[in-house]
Amino acid sequence: MVKLTIVMPCYNEGTRIYRNIIETLTQVEKFCDSFRIIAVNDGSSDETESEIKRAASQDSRVAYITYPDNKGKGYAVKRGFIAAKSEYVAFLDADLELPPYLLEGFLKAAEGDGEQSGYDIVIGSKMHPDSQVEYPFLRKVMSSGYYWFMKILFGLGLKDTQTGIKLYNTEKIMPVIRLMRTGRFSFDIEILAIAKKMGLTVKEMPVVVNFSRNKGNRSKIKFSSIYEMVRDSFRVKMYVSKLKV
Numbered sequence: 151m152v153k154l155t156i157v158m159p160c161y162n163e164g165t166r167i168y169r170n171i172i173e174t175l176t177q178v179e180k181f182c183d184s185f186r187i188i189a190v191n192d193g194s195s196d197e198t199e200s201e202i203k204r205a206a207s208q209d210s211r212v213a214y215i216t217y218p219d220n221k222g223k224g225y226a227v228k229r230g231f232i233a234a235k236s237e238y239v240a241f242l243d244a245d246l247e248l249p250p251y252l253l254e255g256f257l258k259a260a261e262g263d264g265e266q267s268g269y270d271i272v273i274g275s276k277m278h279p280d281s282q283v284e285y286p287f288l289r290k291v292m293s294s295g296y297y298w299f300m301k302i303l304f305g306l307g308l309k310d311t312q313t314g315i316k317l318y319n320t321e322k323i324m325p326v327i328r329l330m331r332t333g334r335f336s337f338d339i340e341i342l343a344i345a346k347k348m349g350l351t352v353k354e355m356p357v358v359v360n361f362s363r364n365k366g367n368r369s370k371i372k373f374s375s376i377y378e379m380v381r382d383s384f385r386v387k388m389y390v391s392k393l394k395v
Contacts, residue, residue, distance in 0.1 A: 153184040154257065155320075156250070157230030157241040159223045160189055164197035167244055171205040171212060174242070174250040181254040186211045188230045189244070193220035224330070224337025231327050236320055243314030248274060248357055256317040259353050270322040270350040271342070275310035280356035292376065299380070303387055304343050311338050313357055322350055331389060336382035343390045 156174065160167055171187060178185055189202045191214065199216050206212040215229050227241050238260055240253055252274065262268030276283050277294075300311055316338070323341075326348060332340045345352065 152186055152236040153238060154178075154182050154186075154253070154317075155230075155234035155236040155239045156185065156187045156253070157227055157234065157239065158187060158189045158244045159192055159226035159230065159241065160194065160198050160202065160244045161192045161220060161223070161226075162194045162196045162198060163244045164194065164201050167198055168201040168205050170244060170246045171202070172209075173246060175209060175211060177250040178253060180251070182257065186213060186236070188233055189214045190226040190230045191216035192223065192226040193218055222334035222337075224335070224340075225333035227337060228327055228330055228333075231318075231320075231323070234320060238317055239320045239323065240315070240317040247359060248313065248315045252315055252355070252357055253317060256315070256355055259355060260317055260319055268319070269353040270319045271345055271352045272317045273308070273311070273342075273352060273354055274313040274315040274357040275308070275354040276313050276357060276359055277309035278354055278356040282356075282358045284360050300339060300383070303383060304339065304346075306339075306342055306346060308342065308352065308354060310354065311342055313359075315357060325395075326350070329393065329395070332382055332386060334382065335379040336386050339383060340386045340390070343386060344393065344395070347390060347393060348395050 156178065158171070167189065171189060174187060189212065191199045191202055202214045206214050215233060230241065231239055238257060240256065242248065242250060256272040259272045260268045275281065300306060323345070326341055326344045329344055330337065330340055342352065
């Protein structure tokens with residue numbers, strides 16, 4: 151069995167997805183000799199699909215899923231997770247604002263050691279005291295506001311639920327994924343809320359974030375997206391509260 155599958159949801163990443171897949175391969179092979187990448191083309195309207203296929207044709211560790219209509223990041227992640235046949239499964243934002251080498255520490259935390267058992271879920275946290283974060287003030291304000299909103303709504307006890315790098319024990323997370331309904335912005339919180347209800351263990355890890363890596367690209371965060379996140383979060387709360395697990 152493959153040890154680690156990295157799911158990369160992609161939407162209109164055509165100008166950089168080939169380069170970023172190759173960079174991910176280069177970084178991850180330094181600490182894991184049994185892994186693969188599943189790039190999920192979420193109905194992109196640019197050359198994302200062809201660039202993913204170009205990477206897959208050059209390295210057998212790259213697989214892909216593609217479909218014609220944009221269905222949202224949550225849907226793409228779910229499709230990738232269902233296709234993963236590995237001991238651990240991670241997802242990583244395709245823009246590589248978060249470097250793939252961080253997964254080495256995540257994997258160690260999930261595996262545990264002789265003295266401590268591993269965690270079921272390991273998530274990146276921009277609010278971890280050891281994180282190195284460089285991104286705009288507005289995003290910091292929004293992240294802090296969303297943290298308090300989630301704390302009040304779900305009481306998860308986690309400082310950051312939205313950072314785009316997470317790793318899971320596949321066997322433990324698949325029952326959660328099967329119950330997942332959210333296709334777009336609030337899928338992270340839905341997974342974590344269901345996982346909490348199932349008693350899964352979660353560890354927050356520090357991250358390195360360099361927003362300037364994508365300098366010159368417009369931020370994907372829009373006020374309409376914030377509205378959808380808040381609306382969907384309430385829907386997730388209602389759905390999870392009714393689950394019998």
